[in-house]
Amino acid sequence: MVEDPLRNMPPHGQAIGMELVGYEGHKVTVKVPYGEHLVGDPDTGVIHGGVITATLDNASGWAIRARTDKPEGVSMATLDIRIDYMRPAEPYQDLLVESECFKFTRNVAFVRALAHQGDPEDPIATSIAAFMLGTPSGPRE
Amino acid sequence: MKFLQELRDQGRGQDMQAVLKYIPYAQFLGIEVDRKGSEITTIMPFKESLVGNVNLPAIHGGAIGAMLEITSVIQLLFDTSCERLPKTVDISIDYLRSGRPQATYGRAIVTRQGRRVANVRAEIWQEEKGKPIAASHGHFLMTPI
Numbered sequence: 001m002v003e004d005p006l007r008n009m010p011p012h013g014q015a016i017g018m019e020l021v022g023y024e025g026h027k028v029t030v031k032v033p034y035g036e037h038l039v040g041d042p043d044t045g046v047i048h049g050g051v052i053t054a055t056l057d058n059a060s061g062w063a064i065r066a067r068t069d070k071p072e073g074v075s076m077a078t079l080d081i082r083i084d085y086m087r088p089a090e091p092y093q094d095l096l097v098e099s100e101c102f103k104f105t106r107n108v109a110f111v112r113a114l115a116h117q118g119d120p121e122d123p124i125a126t127s128i129a130a131f132m133l134g135t136p137s138g139p140r141e
Numbered sequence: 142m143k144f145l146q147e148l149r150d151q152g153r154g155q156d157m158q159a160v161l162k163y164i165p166y167a168q169f170l171g172i173e174v175d176r177k178g179s180e181i182t183t184i185m186p187f188k189e190s191l192v193g194n195v196n197l198p199a200i201h202g203g204a205i206g207a208m209l210e211i212t213s214v215i216q217l218l219f220d221t222s223c224e225r226l227p228k229t230v231d232i233s234i235d236y237l238r239s240g241r242p243q244a245t246y247g248r249a250i251v252t253r254q255g256r257r258v259a260n261v262r263a264e265i266w267q268e269e270k271g272k273p274i275a276a277s278h279g280h281f282l283m284t285p286i
Contacts, residue, residue, distance in 0.1 A: 012201035015169075015190035039165040041226050043143055048166035049210050049229045054203020058193075078202040082233040 008065070013058050016051060023066040026102065030059040032095040045091035049083075049125075052095065052115050056127040057081055059099035060111040064131055067101050074133050076109065081129035089124050093117045107133055145224060154222065157181060157215050167211055170204060174215060181219050183212045183247040183265075192242070200240030205265065209234060209277040212247035213261040217281055220251050225284040227259065232279035240274050243267055252278075259283055 009018070016038065021029040032038070032055050040048025057078055064076060089095060098120065099113035108130055115125040144163045145154070153159050157174040161167040170191070175182045185191070185208050193201025210232055217227050249263035259281045264273045 010194065010201055011190050011192040012204055013193075016203075037165050037169040040167075042163050042165065043225075048164070048207065049232075050166055050170070050203065050207025053206035053210065053232070053234075054201060057202040057206060075196075077239065078236045080233065080235045081202070081206070082231065083206075083229075084231045085229050088228070 008062075010058070012054065016054055018055060018058060020062065021096070023062065026063065026067055027098060027100045028059055028062045028066050030055055030062065030097045030099070032097075034092050034094060039091075041088075044088070046088045047091070047095065049085060052085070052089070052097075052125050053081070053083055055095060055097045056083060056099070056113045056115060056125065057129065059097040060101075060113050060127065060129045061131065063099040063101040063111050063113070064104065064109045064133075067104065070104055070109075070133075075135050076131045076133050077135040079108070079130040079132050081127055083125055083127045085125045086123050089115075090117055095124070104133065109133055143224070145218070145226070149222075155219060157219055160215065160218060161211075164211075166207070170207060170211075172208065172211055179219075181216055181248070183208065183215060185245045185247070187242050187244055194239075197239055198242050200242070200245065202234075202236060205236065205240055205245070205275045206232070206234050206277070208245060208247055208265055209263045209275060210279065212249045212263045212265065213277065213279055213281065216249035216263075217251060217259055217261060217283075221254060221259070221283065223283050227281035227283050230258065230280040230282050232277055234275060234277045236275050238272065238274040241267055245274070246270070254283075257283060
């Protein structure tokens with residue numbers, strides 16, 4: 001059974017306003033409605049790159065969770081993420097992120113993601129991330 | 142109204158705390174700036190809404206990424222006199238340790254300042270500066286005056 005990633009909506013995702021739109025196979029779609037608290041440039045109303053970073057990171061983790069062929073409930077930690085910003089987001093429009101876990105091994109999962117505002121052919125940002133699997137699930141020493 | 146220009150006209154162009162006040166998302170994260178001479182340290186006090194993993198608990202990787210990006214941009218604004226906020230072209234983030242539920246500190250170095258692009262490295266830490274929890278390097282597009 002697929003673990004419902006919504007159950008794992010972290011407080012920071014909630015604070016930003018992330019919503020899980022859906023998931024299928026190796027792919028997950030996440031939405032962030034436009035919000036005044038997310039603005040990075042007050043002159044233009046464009047949302048901050050950090051919002052995009054947080055959403056890409058979160059959606060990437062969910063893409064691993066959505067895979068049914070991996071051990072259920074395995075803990076994970078982002079090892080690294082590289083984000084390329086192609087264009088500023090249009091203000092007052094929702095942000096959509098599509099992520100895909102295209103490969104995982106016993107220890108590492110590889111995920112790509114794309115942020116857009118309705119047309120994936122006109123991306124705002126793309127990311128590539130590696131996640132460590134089976135990380136400690138208690139507080140760090 | 143261009144807020145950076147406004148601050149500069151008021152003679153507060155180097156007041157990074159004032160700059161952050163204008164950025165709603167920086168306020169949302171609760172990021173502050175401490176300046177000692179020419180050294181800038183960003184501070185992100187812990188709060189519940191930063192949590193990404195409730196079991197550990199750990200600060201969300203996205204909040205950590207945002208802190209690195211803001212630290213980089215603040216250093217760029219401090220070092221240069223750009224008229225607009227630098228635009229992030231790309232940023233590469235290494236997560237080194239989980240972010241504990243406590244205050245996080247950040248420093249950045251502009252490794253190269255070109256005419257159009259600046260390279261910036263940033264590091265954030267918690268209890269010990271020598272044990273960073275995350276590091277980044279990014280490229281930022283500068284708008285020439």
